[in-house]
Amino acid sequence: MISDQGHRRAAELLPAWQGAWPAALAVWSRFTRLPKPRFLLDEAAEQAEGLSGSFAMIRLNDHAVLVSLRQVIELGLERFATEVLAHEVGHHVLAPADLADNARLLARLRAGLPGLRKHAPFVGNLYTDLLINDRLARDAELDLAGLYQALKPKDNPGKLWNLYMRIYEQLWSLPSGSLTQGRLDPTLRADAALGARLIRVHARDWLEGAGRFAGLLYPYLTREAAKAHQGFGSLLDATEAGSGEQAPDGLAEIDEAEITGSLDPRDDPALTGIDRPDHAQGDAPDDKAHASAPAGRETLGGRKRRYRGPLDYTELMESAGVKAPRKELVMRYYRELARRHLIPFPSRRVEQASDPLPEGLDSWDLGEPLAAVDWLESMIRSPRVLPGLTTVQRGYGESPGTEPERRPVDLYLGIDCSGSMANPERQLSYPVLAGTVVALSALRAGARVMACLSGEPGEFDQTHGFVRGEAELLQLLTGYLGTGYAFGIGRLQAAILDQPPPKRAVHLLVISDADLFRMLDDYLDGARDGWEVAEQAALKAGGGATAVLNLPYEYSREEGSVMARLERIGWQVHQVSSQEQMVGFARAFARATYHREGAA
Numbered sequence: 001m002i003s004d005q006g007h008r009r010a011a012e013l014l015p016a017w018q019g020a021w022p023a024a025l026a027v028w029s030r031f032t033r034l035p036k037p038r039f040l041l042d043e044a045a046e047q048a049e050g051l052s053g054s055f056a057m058i059r060l061n062d063h064a065v066l067v068s069l070r071q072v073i074e075l076g077l078e079r080f081a082t083e084v085l086a087h088e089v090g091h092h093v094l095a096p097a098d099l100a101d102n103a104r105l106l107a108r109l110r111a112g113l114p115g116l117r118k119h120a121p122f123v124g125n126l127y128t129d130l131l132i133n134d135r136l137a138r139d140a141e142l143d144l145a146g147l148y149q150a151l152k153p154k155d156n157p158g159k160l161w162n163l164y165m166r167i168y169e170q171l172w173s174l175p176s177g178s179l180t181q182g183r184l185d186p187t188l189r190a191d192a193a194l195g196a197r198l199i200r201v202h203a204r205d206w207l208e209g210a211g212r213f214a215g216l217l218y219p220y221l222t223r224e225a226a227k228a229h230q231g232f233g234s235l236l237d238a239t240e241a242g243s244g245e246q247a248p249d250g251l252a253e254i255d256e257a258e259i260t261g262s263l264d265p266r267d268d269p270a271l272t273g274i275d276r277p278d279h280a281q282g283d284a285p286d287d288k289a290h291a292s293a294p295a296g297r298e299t300l301g302g303r304k305r306r307y308r309g310p311l312d313y314t315e316l317m318e319s320a321g322v323k324a325p326r327k328e329l330v331m332r333y334y335r336e337l338a339r340r341h342l343i344p345f346p347s348r349r350v351e352q353a354s355d356p357l358p359e360g361l362d363s364w365d366l367g368e369p370l371a372a373v374d375w376l377e378s379m380i381r382s383p384r385v386l387p388g389l390t391t392v393q394r395g396y397g398e399s400p401g402t403e404p405e406r407r408p409v410d411l412y413l414g415i416d417c418s419g420s421m422a423n424p425e426r427q428l429s430y431p432v433l434a435g436t437v438v439a440l441s442a443l444r445a446g447a448r449v450m451a452c453l454s455g456e457p458g459e460f461d462q463t464h465g466f467v468r469g470e471a472e473l474l475q476l477l478t479g480y481l482g483t484g485y486a487f488g489i490g491r492l493q494a495a496i497l498d499q500p501p502p503k504r505a506v507h508l509l510v511i512s513d514a515d516l517f518r519m520l521d522d523y524l525d526g527a528r529d530g531w532e533v534a535e536q537a538a539l540k541a542g543g544g545a546t547a548v549l550n551l552p553y554e555y556s557r558e559e560g561s562v563m564a565r566l567e568r569i570g571w572q573v574h575q576v577s578s579q580e581q582m583v584g585f586a587r588a589f590a591r592a593t594y595h596r597e598g599a600a
Helices: 002-028 043-049 069-075 078-093 099-111 117-139 144-150 159-171 186-201 206-223 256-260 285-289 310-319 326-339 375-381 430-444 470-477 490-497 515-522 530-541 562-568 581-598
Strands: 038-040 056-059 064-068 347-350 354-363 392-400 405-408 410-416 449-455 459-462 506-513 542-550 572-576
Touching: 002 038, 002 069, 002 078, 038 043, 038 069, 043 064, 043 069, 056 078, 064 069, 064 078, 069 078, 078 117, 078 144, 099 117, 099 206, 099 256, 099 310, 117 144, 117 159, 117 186, 117 206, 117 310, 144 159, 159 186, 159 206, 186 206, 206 256, 310 326, 326 430, 326 470, 375 392, 410 430, 410 490, 430 449, 430 470, 430 506, 430 581, 449 470, 449 490, 459 490, 490 506, 490 530, 506 515, 506 530, 515 530, 515 562, 530 542, 542 581, 562 572, 572 581
Parallel strands: 038 064, 410 449, 410 506, 506 542, 542 572
Antiparallel strands: 056 064, 347 405, 354 392, 449 459
């Protein structure tokens, strides 16, 4: 009965709130366009839309604004339709505005909340609310103060609430106690004044102020961690703004401002107006400019790129509300890091291209491209089509063509995944990143790739032959074994030597370390040792063979050395002194080969 009454009252309120929507849009601009808000009349509708905890929320994935009119009535907010709706529009227009800025905001807040990172969405909601509400109150003269007075909790919720409300009182020149409760100590008053200045100073470049706002709230969150959200429940309309399956790009690299912006605003002269003591002593301007730079930051020779680890990346995505398996996020992380290194994979020029010459029919089996099925011939063979049994495809021979053709070599990519290699889900694995660069470059050029992770003696994992699927490759490359001591050279026998001659030349690329030499010595298959397997595999593959080895010191290449022996049996050996250098090698290797072929 009560539910029916609530639904009826919400339905009666609906026309007034629907009518306020154009005015809420116009507050920001008469050109503002957003989908009409979804007004929810009962709890069932709220649950269906995922609205819980607050009476309103936004979703950046579908640009939605959701408002529970049932809760609006319970909270006594019926007369604040324009204020509430304009506030929700502000989240879409000003802050956080889109998925990318929402994730960047959370990254900066997380950097400013060591040990309290789980509160980043909460702090971000409070920060963006301040920015939006201050603009609405000042520019549009909306009654946001009245809205917060209506939401004032009956019980004293704690210092964090009073700090937050005192900032509003400062911004809008309200008497103390208008929004706050109880007696405010001098420290809280000073922090609130600083917070109000922070909102005004960073009103236009609000991302820059995020780290400082986190620093302002940090002591209060530390003291009230268990009840930090107390009293804020109805206000939290953007903590899950990024919830959905879409993941923003550009977050694998650490923004420099995440580091420089994580500054306690109490120590920021731009906010406090208090110069550092050495300012008066005549420091050089350049020194002042870098006053806030943390120790160890590069100030000479240009800025180096910084990358967050895969664990930090996945936690950030989860904090932003990205609904995707962690494995998929790890794949996305390595794909994003590899993207800027991708170049066309080398191809070889042949004398003449060939034109296809239709010949007989071959059986079409499951797993082959569906487009290859000759449906007419299949139906002639049997009107009842049984895939893999009655289906056929046209076989083609070759006739000499007249145009030159570029034909990329296929790639066999073997990566050492032994116990000495980092788990790519927990640490940035440079062998995996280097392999991703080369593998995706090969796919881009039209080649097929077979990838193999090997930590032997122990375990290995590999793709089902040579594949063209990026997802399958990344799924394999971002796996981890952590067994054995080296890449198992016997994998080349199974993948190359025990197979029919490849239709297209294959380049063998093995990424490992000094333990590969031990594996070459130890491996034995009948009368054939590891060296013979490596030599014969390189010869049969027909596209060349390369070993990229992370060696602790410069290895001898004199006659009789293991380096010279490996090169003598057909392998190019490239030594790097750190795993980071493998990425540079991967890029340079493909580029050098491509340019040479392109000039042919």
